[in-house]
Amino acid sequence: xxTLVYLMPIALVLGxxxxxxxxxxxxSGQYEDLDGASWRVLDDGDGRPQD
Amino acid sequence: MSCxxxxxxxxxxxxxxxxxxxxSEELWLASRALRGGLRRTDLSVPGVHCGACITTxxxxxxxxxxxxxxxxxxxxxxxxxxxxxxxxxxxxxxxELVRAISERGYxxxxxxxxEEEGDSVLKQLIRAVAVSGFxxxxxxxxxxxxxxxxxxxxxxxxxxxxxxxxxxxLIYAGRFFYQSxxxxxxxxxxxxxxxxxxxxxxxxxMSLLETIGHGTHAWFDATVTxxxxxxxxxxLDHMMRDRARSAISGLARLSPRGATVLHxxxxxxxxxxxxxEPGERLMIAAGERIPVDGRVVLGSSDLDRAVVSGESAPMxxxxxxxxxxxxxxxxxxxxxxxxxxxxxSFLAEIMGLMEAAEGGRARYRRIADRAAQYYSPVxxxxxxxxxxxxxxxxxxxxxxxxxxxxxxxxxxxxxxxLAVPVVQVVAAGRLFRGGVMxxxxxxxxxxxxxxxxxxxxxxxxxxxxxRLVNAAQIAPDALAMAAALAVHSKHPIATAIQDAAPxxxxxxxxxxxxxxxxxxxxxxxxxxxLGSRNFATGGxxxxxxxxxxxxxxxxxxxxxxxxxxxxxxxTASAIDQIGEMGLTVAILSGDRKLxxxxxxxxxxxxxWKAELSPRDKVQVCADVSDSGGRALMVGDGINDAPALRAAxxxxxxxxxxxVGRQAADFVFMHQPLTAVPFAIETxxxxxxxxxxxxxxxxxxxxxxxxxxxxxxxxxxxxAVAMSxxxxxxxxxxxxxxxxxxxxAHEGRWSAxxxxxxxxxx
Numbered sequence: 001x002x003t004l005v006y007l008m009p010i011a012l013v014l015g016x017x018x019x020x021x022x023x024x025x026x027x028s029g030q031y032e033d034l035d036g037a038s039w040r041v042l043d044d045g046d047g048r049p050q051d
Numbered sequence: 052m053s054c055x056x057x058x059x060x061x062x063x064x065x066x067x068x069x070x071x072x073x074x075s076e077e078l079w080l081a082s083r084a085l086r087g088g089l090r091r092t093d094l095s096v097p098g099v100h101c102g103a104c105i106t107t108x109x110x111x112x113x114x115x116x117x118x119x120x121x122x123x124x125x126x127x128x129x130x131x132x133x134x135x136x137x138x139x140x141x142x143x144x145x146x147e148l149v150r151a152i153s154e155r156g157y158x159x160x161x162x163x164x165x166e167e168e169g170d171s172v173l174k175q176l177i178r179a180v181a182v183s184g185f186x187x188x189x190x191x192x193x194x195x196x197x198x199x200x201x202x203x204x205x206x207x208x209x210x211x212x213x214x215x216x217x218x219x220x221l222i223y224a225g226r227f228f229y230q231s232x233x234x235x236x237x238x239x240x241x242x243x244x245x246x247x248x249x250x251x252x253x254x255x256x257m258s259l260l261e262t263i264g265h266g267t268h269a270w271f272d273a274t275v276t277x278x279x280x281x282x283x284x285x286x287l288d289h290m291m292r293d294r295a296r297s298a299i300s301g302l303a304r305l306s307p308r309g310a311t312v313l314h315x316x317x318x319x320x321x322x323x324x325x326x327x328e329p330g331e332r333l334m335i336a337a338g339e340r341i342p343v344d345g346r347v348v349l350g351s352s353d354l355d356r357a358v359v360s361g362e363s364a365p366m367x368x369x370x371x372x373x374x375x376x377x378x379x380x381x382x383x384x385x386x387x388x389x390x391x392x393x394x395x396s397f398l399a400e401i402m403g404l405m406e407a408a409e410g411g412r413a414r415y416r417r418i419a420d421r422a423a424q425y426y427s428p429v430x431x432x433x434x435x436x437x438x439x440x441x442x443x444x445x446x447x448x449x450x451x452x453x454x455x456x457x458x459x460x461x462x463x464x465x466x467x468x469l470a471v472p473v474v475q476v477v478a479a480g481r482l483f484r485g486g487v488m489x490x491x492x493x494x495x496x497x498x499x500x501x502x503x504x505x506x507x508x509x510x511x512x513x514x515x516x517x518r519l520v521n522a523a524q525i526a527p528d529a530l531a532m533a534a535a536l537a538v539h540s541k542h543p544i545a546t547a548i549q550d551a552a553p554x555x556x557x558x559x560x561x562x563x564x565x566x567x568x569x570x571x572x573x574x575x576x577x578x579x580x581l582g583s584r585n586f587a588t589g590g591x592x593x594x595x596x597x598x599x600x601x602x603x604x605x606x607x608x609x610x611x612x613x614x615x616x617x618x619x620x621x622t623a624s625a626i627d628q629i630g631e632m633g634l635t636v637a638i639l640s641g642d643r644k645l646x647x648x649x650x651x652x653x654x655x656x657x658x659w660k661a662e663l664s665p666r667d668k669v670q671v672c673a674d675v676s677d678s679g680g681r682a683l684m685v686g687d688g689i690n691d692a693p694a695l696r697a698a699x700x701x702x703x704x705x706x707x708x709x710v711g712r713q714a715a716d717f718v719f720m721h722q723p724l725t726a727v728p729f730a731i732e733t734x735x736x737x738x739x740x741x742x743x744x745x746x747x748x749x750x751x752x753x754x755x756x757x758x759x760x761x762x763x764x765x766x767x768x769x770a771v772a773m774s775x776x777x778x779x780x781x782x783x784x785x786x787x788x789x790x791x792x793x794x795a796h797e798g799r800w801s802a803x804x805x806x807x808x809x810x811x812x
Contacts, residue, residue, distance in 0.1 A: 004208070011189070011192070012212075015185055015188065015189055026174065031177075032124060032126070033124040033127070035125040036105060036124055036125030039102030039105060039125065042102055043102055
């Protein structure tokens with residue numbers, strides 16, 4: 001029972017972090033052009049991220 | 052890469068066909084001001100479809116000094132450019148940006164950004180899916196511990212934590228269902244969302260009571276998982292519509308954004324179409340579209356009225372003639388006096404006709420809603436009976452309520468809520484790869500039911516562009532000369548001559564175009580003329596009028612070119628396939644009788660009607676539905692738009708008029724007409740799968756409901772049963788892709804996807 005007191009918040013915080021990361025990625029437009037992203041991976045241009 | 056080879060090939064094309072690029076003023080008008088002297092322009096580039104295209108366009112744009120950022124989005128086929136208003140003190144010209152793209156062989160179009168509202172809903176839905184997924188996973192972990200034996204204080208703790216996660220999730224992610232259910236109930240209807248909202252709320256409330264009373268069973272996991280699955284279905288449904296909409300709105304537009312207004316003092320001003328008042332004078336250059344209805348004051352020209360009347364031959368206009376909004380000015384500059392504002396123009400009248408024709412469509416109820424109509428009363432009655440039954444047997448209200456909630460959860464249309472969208476998304480994906488866009492899922496349901504196919508002629512069965520038919524009989528020299536002259540004109544016949552010539556070397560000399568007649572050029576060798584017989588040789592004009600052109604040197608005939616409108620590729624085989632499906636085929640055209648008859652005979656279509664007005668076409672569609680039939684209308688022009696709305700379901704080629712594309716349920720991107728049977732076949736198959744899924748869901752209920760009614764449905768059983776049924780339904784939907792496909796269409800034309808679309812006209 002005692003371990004649960006630590007483990008449950010830890011589990012929830014870790015899950016929450018994942019959720020937050022996803023929401024951030026969504027907000028910053030990373031899912032807007034999934035087709036394009038799959039091509040950009042293969043693009044060996046000058047190596048700097050294209051904005 | 053194959054696609055980029057075609058892209059290069061079209062470079063020449065874009066050059067010679069003279070794709071009208073938006074003017075600088077138009078681009079300024081359409082761009083958005085950002086902070087720091089930057090502006091942003093969004094362009095639709097329907098031709099991009101691979102990594103190389105992205106790199107090419109972005110590199111071309113970045114090479115320009117005024118460009119701050121450029122990014123191509125492959126999903127929406129758009130490029131967004133952020134550029135500086137001034138570079139080194141000089142005002143930059145956005146037309147240069149567009150030119151940089153079109154020089155690489157890509158067609159560009161402006162689009163109206165007001166279509167973007169759908170995006171925010173999609174984002175909200177995805178966020179709701181993420182939140183409910185997070186909650187479902189965590190609650191499920193806690194529930195597994197409860198199922199595997201956690202009891203007393205531990206179980207209560209787990210239940211409380213679950214309750215605290217499920218509550219906010221229900222409010223945040225469940226609001227889509229609550230809103231929709233409330234909407235339906237307020238109007239005295241039920242839909243799929245009513246049982247969902249009720250089951251979710253009741254199960255949460257009941258679980259909370261159980262938790263407070265230290266009970267053993269709580270349904271938080273089922274509640275949230277249910278929400279999660281259903282939201283996935285909802286999101287897929289929304290995504291499908293969104294994708295098609297953005298692709299469709301990004302294509303060529305017909306109504307111009309603005310026009311040059313001539314003031315009395317001779318000054319010019321470029322103004323948005325909405326701000327043009329009747330009585331104002333407008334400058335329309337050759338190659339521009341007429342923005343509002345008007346009367347010609349100065350100049351003469353040929354007008355392409357195909358989108359308005361379906362007539363394939365251009366019409367000559369001169370001072371005093373009335374012109375309609377949306378028609379294309381082909382050969383000479385015109386000065387117009389606007390006779391109506393944009394709201395009252397011909398286009399607006401068509402819109403009115405379309406709204407009036409809406410009837411049949413509005414009455415259509417989606418298959419899921421029709422199912423819900425029977426489903427939800429049965430489920431609610433069952434739950435109520437269960438409650439009453441257990442009250443009679445045991446007299447324990449708490450236990451009776453628990454069992455009733457279990458019935459509600461287990462029968463909740465999880466599989467049904469997923470079944471339809473998943474099948475439709477898979478089918479829409481298949482259609483998309485075959486070059487057909489679907490506006491919404493109900494269109495596929497309706498397409499599966501049709502028994503008649505009505506085709507428009509110009510632009511649908513035919514490409515709407517004349518083709519040189521006697522090229523073999525013409526001396527190569529004469530053809531080359533004619534093509535060199537033709538480069539200077541936008542007339543469809545001139546374009547056809549250019550297409551027929553193997554190589555075109557433009558003339559350096561001074562070329563004049565005489566609207567309604569032809570082109571002439573003075574060379575050291577004499578005066579060359581290309582145009583009507585009357586114009587070229589001075590002799591009498593021929594009866595066949597527009598279907599021939601004569602090349603002459605000093606009034607001496609050198610060659611006579613004959614033209615006919617060419618059939619859309621694979622038209623005959625498409626008609627055959629439609630016939631094999633047991634459907635009736637008919638032609639509805641606004642064009643002249645002789646032309647339509649010839650085409651009908653060529654395609655062996657017995658049923659045809661010519662010289663129809665937009666109203667007549669609507670009438671034909673109405674007649675079909677009155678006699679109990681269901682018609683698919685395939686058409687492209689503005690004159691078809693009301694009929695596209697009036698028909699049970701409709702389809703338009705990508706090159707169609709804006710209004711036509713908006714009115715149609717399906718839009719096909721590639722040239723061949725086999726897209727039509729392909730779409731019908733896919734829709735029918737999707738319809739079969741949806742019915743199978745319904746059968747599966749009902750079968751599942753037949754097994755699960757007795758278990759629930761008898762009180763054996765613990766939360767564990769409910770969770771397992773619900774998830775399995777959903778997974779089975781999804782797996783069945785995915786079979787649509789795997790089914791051995793008879794669709795040569797898909798394979799053949801995925802290669803054609805390479806063609807920058809919209810280049811048909």
